Amino acid sequence: MLSLSSVSAAERPNILLILVDDLKPALGCYGDPVARTPNIDSLAARGMRFDLAYCNQAVCAPSRFTLMLGSHSTSTGLYGLGSQLRQIVPDAVTLPQYFAQHGGYRTESLGKVFHIGHGNHGDPASFIVPHFHDKVIEYLEPASTEGGKLTREEAYFTNQQLDRIKSLPRGAAYESPDVADIKYADGRVAAETIQRLKAAQQRGKQEGTPFFIVAGFARPHLPFSAPQKYWDLYDPSQLRLPQFEELPANAPPVAGKRGGEITNYSPVPVEPNAKFSEELKRQLIHGYYASMSFVDAQIGKVLTELDQLKLTDETIVVLWGDHGFHLGDLGIWTKHTNYEQANHIPLLITAPGVTQPGSSTKQLAESVDLFPTLAELAGLPAPTVPQPMDGISLVPVLKNPAARVRDHAYHAYPKQNLGRAIRTERYRLVEWRASNNPTAPAVYELYDYQTDPLETRNLAADYPDVIKTLKQKLANYPRPRPRNQRPVKKKAAPRSK
Secondary structure (H helix, E strand, O other), X not given: OOOOOOOOHHHOOEEEEEEEOOOOOXXXXXXXXXXXXXXXXXXXXXXXXXXXXXXXXXXXXXXXXXXXXXXXXXXXXXXXXXXXXXXXXOOOOOHHHHHHHHHOOEEEEEEOOOOEEOOEEOOXXXXXXXXXXXXXXXXXXXXXXXXXXXXXXXXXXOOOOHHHHHHOOOEEOEEOOOOOHHHXXXXXXXXXXXXXXXXXXXXXXXXXXXXXXXXXXXXXOOOEEOOHHHHOOOOHHHOOOOOOXXXXXXXXXXXXXXXXXXXXXXXXXXOOOOOOOHHHHHHHHHHHHHHHHHHHHHHHHHHHHHHHOOOHHHEEEEEEEOOOOEEOHHHOEEOOOXXXXXXXXXXEEEOOOOXXXXXXXXXXXXXXXXXXXXXXXXXXXXXXXXXXXXXXXXXXXXXXXXXXXXXXXXXXXEOOEEEEEEEOXXXXXXXXXXXXXXXXXXXXXXXXXXXXXXXXXOOOOOXXXXXXXXXXXXXXOOOOOOOOOOOXXXXXXOOOO
């Protein structure tokens, strides 16, 4: 059983943090009847499933910053794919740094942890061991890249030719070669994670050093490149097409999305308002599910090794998706919105001696909450760090699923205006306000997930009392920081719970 009191390094629990790119809660353990995700489902059966967990910004780099800093993007100004952590918050102490400094942990990272690409090079300072890097955009079939040419998304994710992206060819949106798992990056990341676990077990026996290993998996991020056997798990005719493909009625134009990331892949039409054929929709949805099953299998290999090494009873395991994913709902593909499908994430926590097997909770949770939660589970001091600490420890909920530590989740997305959102169990309020003129009148969206789960209509004009209540909660947050501007060093204001 884990102790939450102050203990020596040798007595502290290990941490295995599993990050999955673009993973929405379309999983068997979340009730998806089609998904073939037995290994993630098995992990959920060991611990606690958070049914209402949300990212703090629905795009890769900022979302990972919120996880690693415990700070909202609106608290740091780290809103972009190319935002440079050490330029904007140079003295930040990240989650793994905190565990190394205060708990004597050996910290390691593999795969997609911090976002590397779009001019960003990750954060080597966060880990004791050099990062094990592998591809995010990956193809095996020459036809997928016009015969081996550098594609737009490959260039973005390898920091090549960033000044001429649009002149590069588009890569395929999906491929399904008959190859072994290890031919793709996620297979290699799983294999290397297994080797790191073996070494960590021996190190623990000899030196008493606990490990903090972060394993980041790229799929189901586009392109949907996965071995054929994972495509074969699904009958595309049985996959559900989006139920509602229009933007919400009465929603402000700034809130919607057409085109974007998906248009960097062939054969997706490039016109912003182009209609997708039913065949293309089914292929994309099929590719997403196949990629999800592929990554599930890799996670299963890692968890099996954890069991075989007899480390399970002394290791906290967390599975976290960096944000959700639109699969044609509202006519939107990928992420980059403040809507439900882009922000709702899977969050599974297994803490031996703390969590009950097969438990679940309706507690609203945010990515920023993992920093103080893991610190408390490991018996470390409550984090006092240079950056604002916006997270709240979820340990009371892990002990008792009915406990409540907050009544809403907060997230944001910057477009022409900055959209900040409050998500309660029933409602979401989104406030759109000009970033360069914060005193200008705001525009609001309101959605009721009890009566309209598909977000077909903005109800802001219909529920004035709800708007008033949620606006008061939003008003308790500090004024958002401008993009990429260094924060002033001061104690963070208390957050509304």
